[in-house]
Amino acid sequence: MRDHYQLIVIGGGPAGLGAAFSARRGGLDHILIVERDVELGGILNQCIHNGFGLHYFGEELTGPEYAGRLIDRLAGLGIDILCDAMALEIMPGEQEHSLRLVSADAGYRLVTCEAVVLAMGCRERTRGAIQIPGTRAAGIFTAGTAQRYVNIEGCMVGRRVIILGSGDIGLIMARRMTLEGAEVLACVELLPYSGGLTRNIVQCLQDFNIPLFLSHTITKIEGKDRVKRVTVQQVDENFRPIDGTEMYYDVDTVLLSVGLIPENELSRAAGVEIDPKTSGPVVYENRETSIPGIFACGNVLHVHDLVDFVTEESESAGEAAAAYVLRRSDTDKVRGRDEDHTGKSGDPRQASCFSLVPDQTIAYTVPQRIRPACVDNVVRVYFRVKAPYKTPKQIVFRDGERRIVASFRRPYMAPGEMEHVVLKRALLDGVRGDHLTVSVEEIS
Amino acid sequence: MKEYICVVCPRGCHLSVDEENDYAVSGNSCLRGEAYGRGEAKHPTRIVTSTVRVRSAVHPRCPVKTDKPIGKEDMGEAIRLLDEVELIPPVRRGDIVIASLFGSGTNFISTRDIDE
Numbered sequence: 001m002r003d004h005y006q007l008i009v010i011g012g013g014p015a016g017l018g019a020a021f022s023a024r025r026g027g028l029d030h031i032l033i034v035e036r037d038v039e040l041g042g043i044l045n046q047c048i049h050n051g052f053g054l055h056y057f058g059e060e061l062t063g064p065e066y067a068g069r070l071i072d073r074l075a076g077l078g079i080d081i082l083c084d085a086m087a088l089e090i091m092p093g094e095q096e097h098s099l100r101l102v103s104a105d106a107g108y109r110l111v112t113c114e115a116v117v118l119a120m121g122c123r124e125r126t127r128g129a130i131q132i133p134g135t136r137a138a139g140i141f142t143a144g145t146a147q148r149y150v151n152i153e154g155c156m157v158g159r160r161v162i163i164l165g166s167g168d169i170g171l172i173m174a175r176r177m178t179l180e181g182a183e184v185l186a187c188v189e190l191l192p193y194s195g196g197l198t199r200n201i202v203q204c205l206q207d208f209n210i211p212l213f214l215s216h217t218i219t220k221i222e223g224k225d226r227v228k229r230v231t232v233q234q235v236d237e238n239f240r241p242i243d244g245t246e247m248y249y250d251v252d253t254v255l256l257s258v259g260l261i262p263e264n265e266l267s268r269a270a271g272v273e274i275d276p277k278t279s280g281p282v283v284y285e286n287r288e289t290s291i292p293g294i295f296a297c298g299n300v301l302h303v304h305d306l307v308d309f310v311t312e313e314s315e316s317a318g319e320a321a322a323a324y325v326l327r328r329s330d331t332d333k334v335r336g337r338d339e340d341h342t343g344k345s346g347d348p349r350q351a352s353c354f355s356l357v358p359d360q361t362i363a364y365t366v367p368q369r370i371r372p373a374c375v376d377n378v379v380r381v382y383f384r385v386k387a388p389y390k391t392p393k394q395i396v397f398r399d400g401e402r403r404i405v406a407s408f409r410r411p412y413m414a415p416g417e418m419e420h421v422v423l424k425r426a427l428l429d430g431v432r433g434d435h436l437t438v439s440v441e442e443i444s
Numbered sequence: 445m446k447e448y449i450c451v452v453c454p455r456g457c458h459l460s461v462d463e464e465n466d467y468a469v470s471g472n473s474c475l476r477g478e479a480y481g482r483g484e485a486k487h488p489t490r491i492v493t494s495t496v497r498v499r500s501a502v503h504p505r506c507p508v509k510t511d512k513p514i515g516k517e518d519m520g521e522a523i524r525l526l527d528e529v530e531l532i533p534p535v536r537r538g539d540i541v542i543a544s545l546f547g548s549g550t551n552f553i554s555t556r557d558i559d560e
Contacts, residue, residue: 152504153505199451
């Protein structure tokens with residue numbers, strides 16, 4: 001381990017592995033990955049089901065296989081890896097950034113670097129976050145915690161199970177618990193539609209005849225030492241439980257799949273600007289945050305449905321971090337290369353910039369800011385819609401003078417499926433004003 | 445007539461498959477949906493994933509999968525066979541864990557490396 005790195009990647013899951021790989025390929029020699037677990041791979045290691053990699057590797061892999069391929073790719077590249085370690089604090093500086101790290105092997109270390117990639121991922125919302133009334137009995141788990149117990153530790157967490165929330169992890173765990181011999185009595189979703197992929201509804205619930213109750217929630221958990229019974233009720237359009245719709249389930253286990261939160265304690269403490277819509281950093285087109293030299297990618301930036309898109313995003317963040325470091329260390333050489341290959345000019349910090357502003361139909365966009373001068377040819381804008389659309393609609397980008405800069409047709413959209421569009425550099429150069437509004441509109 | 449929700453893409457078309465009319469598919473928006481509907485009606489298959497015991501200090505379980513899809517009706521029985529297995533490291537991704545399930549030529553294979 002060195003005292004100074006060109007790049008430190010915080011997190012050794014798919015995002016960190018992708019960013020480190022592309023930064024190495026982009027010309028950096030001294031890269032450190034800091035990982036909290038005892039091994040690389042992140043949450044993919046516990047996602048033993050298949051369905052990963054169709055976009056990126058062109059075949060269907062399980063989570064451990066996908067992680068294995070990313071890890072194998074780093075072999076022999078000379079990237080330092082520090083597992084079983086925590087990044088305690090990032091202290092941004094003008095010339096370089098400093099990090100406080102602590103690990104069983106290396107002890108406490110203060111390390112400096114020129115660039116940081118934030119790749120800490122996300123964590124699950126808990127019972128506390130949604131405030132289910134009732135006793136504090138054992139047997140209430142987030143779906144991902146149960147997944148770790150069952151798939152990594154080899155411990156069953158219960159015999160009679162109810163699942164609150166129809167996110168993908170909850171659906172996957174419905175199947176997993178059933179195959180391991182538990183009885184999954186129901187999956188209960190507050191919203192009138194499921195947040196999970198259709199494929200998971202079919203293959204994890206319908207295959208095993210597990211009922212899915214939409215517009216329902218758990219209103220009470222009973223049990224002294226262990227969960228004994230839960231009450232499920234239908235909710236009205238304001239999500240208020242409706243009297244007289246009570247159903248009672250005798251269960252010993254409640255699994256929660258009620259959303260994921262990007263894990264940005266480090267970013268916030270470092271002063272990185274956070275977007276309240278994504279709970280992740282506000283980023284420019286190259287995934288650089290509001291602090292120069294600090295980049296973000298993967299679920300710490302916004303929660304993805306597919307790991308393939310995490311890999312794609314992390315590779316661009318890693319490339320951008322490499323370009324940032326090389327530009328600083330050898331300004332002349334890089335300026336020459338910019339002119340030869342990318343057509344970029346000048347310091348991106350000086351470039352003019354506009355914001356992407358989602359209207360009430362769009363949950364968020366990533367990136368949130370674009371500097372047209374820093375876009376090579378195209379910029380991909382990722383977004384989620386707020387409600388499902390079953391009929392064709394268009395996504396419209398309007399500039400500060402309400403002129404339509406671009407529009408894209410989509411035959412159907414759902415909040416559970418992240419969408420993206422590709423904006424060309426030529427369009428961006430024509431934007432007037434300091435923002436682009438994004439909205440879902442009827443096709444005219 | 446059997447009803448399915450297509451899982452080929454996020455659109456989720458509602459398919460109807462007529463078993464008495466040569467498995468004619470309706471409600472699909474594309475050819476892939478037709479193939480999915482017919483497959484589900486004739487013989488639905490799935491890749492099955494689970495874990496097996498492994499004699500390792502670090503990893504109590506090793507994840508496994510079937511290297512080809514197996515009949516949906518065989519999933520439970522296939523998983524029960526895994527109870528009998530204990531692996532000894534080193535294990536490599538792709539190592540056969542149970543060869544030729546039910547004599548079908550489909551194997552359970554390891555999906556990760558476990559060195560020690």
